[in-house]
Amino acid sequence: MIEARNLTFKVVAAGGEVNILRGIDLEVGRGEAVGIVGPSGSGKTSLMMLLAGLERPSGGVLTVAGADLPAMDEDALARFRRDQLGIVFQAFHLIPTMTALENVAVPLEFAGRADAFERAGKALARVGLGHRLDHYPGQLSGGEQQRVALARAVVAEPSLLLADEPTGNLDRATGLMVMDLLFDLRVHLGTTLLLITHDPALADRCERQLSMADGQITSDSLVAPQTMLSA
Ligand SMILES: Nc1ncnc2c1ncn2[C@@H]1O[C@H](COP(=O)(O)OP(=O)(O)OP(=O)(O)O)[C@@H](O)[C@H]1O
Numbered sequence: 001m002i003e004a005r006n007l008t009f010k011v012v013a014a015g016g017e018v019n020i021l022r023g024i025d026l027e028v029g030r031g032e033a034v035g036i037v038g039p040s041g042s043g044k045t046s047l048m049m050l051l052a053g054l055e056r057p058s059g060g061v062l063t064v065a066g067a068d069l070p071a072m073d074e075d076a077l078a079r080f081r082r083d084q085l086g087i088v089f090q091a092f093h094l095i096p097t098m099t100a101l102e103n104v105a106v107p108l109e110f111a112g113r114a115d116a117f118e119r120a121g122k123a124l125a126r127v128g129l130g131h132r133l134d135h136y137p138g139q140l141s142g143g144e145q146q147r148v149a150l151a152r153a154v155v156a157e158p159s160l161l162l163a164d165e166p167t168g169n170l171d172r173a174t175g176l177m178v179m180d181l182l183f184d185l186r187v188h189l190g191t192t193l194l195l196i197t198h199d200p201a202l203a204d205r206c207e208r209q210l211s212m213a214d215g216q217i218t219s220d221s222l223v224a225p226q227t228m229l230s231a
Pocket residue numbers: 011012013018020038039040041042043044045046047
């Protein structure tokens with residue numbers, strides 16, 4: 001699903017060039033769940049932005065779901081995101097002037113699906129929000145908004161789900177509920193998952209864990225099955 005070789009990402013800031021990712025080598029197979037941990041500023045979000053084709057690498061090889069991202073133009077990258085990716089961020093990024101149902105239907109409408117609203121309704125029911133279809137984001141709690149964002153991320157049945165601190169803005173109990181849903185959806189869809197989290201207990205729910213520090217991957221380990229069961 002993901003192949004990165006010597007992937008680098010630099011930006012030019014006021015103080016000069018900043019090396020944000022410094023040679024990432026990574027292979028992720030279809031269906032894997034990978035937790036990514038690491039200190040603030042270690043490059044986790046930057047890596048996710050490259051994988052999503054939302055930022056361009058400065059160097060190296062990057063193939064995601066068979067797509068050679070560095071070789072693609074903006075239109076091709078937008079189609080790649082639409083067809084292959086689901087993305088969930090810490091901030092929910094819902095469109096405030098659209099209802100829950102409309103927010104979830106957007107990616108399907110972009111894809112020209114005639115059944116966009118029917119499928120969006122089903123996705124919202126799956127995250128327990130079948131009774132909130134006509135509510136606007138401002139009329140929903142934080143946990144409900146993130147469940148709408150989750151429904152939107154999975155409605156087109158993506159092959160890769162990228163989640164960056166999806167429970168970072170939620171209290172612990174609500175966060176756990178959203179996380180349970182995320183893992184349920186992953187099992188239901190058989191999608192590959194990359195989950196960035198500060199919470200080691202949440203990362204433990206992924207069968208594989210990466211640690212990042214200072215723009216590099218510093219460890220890559222498989223979690224013992226008994227640890228996953230007790231998590
Ligand atoms: N556009 C940019 N210009 C300058 N520096 C940047 C830019 N984007 C990211 N950085 C820097 O790159 C480093 C990595 O940032 P990134 O957001 O990837 O970290 P992170 O691991 O996701 O951190 P956190 O856990 O706080 O979310 C940080 O030091 C950040 O300040």
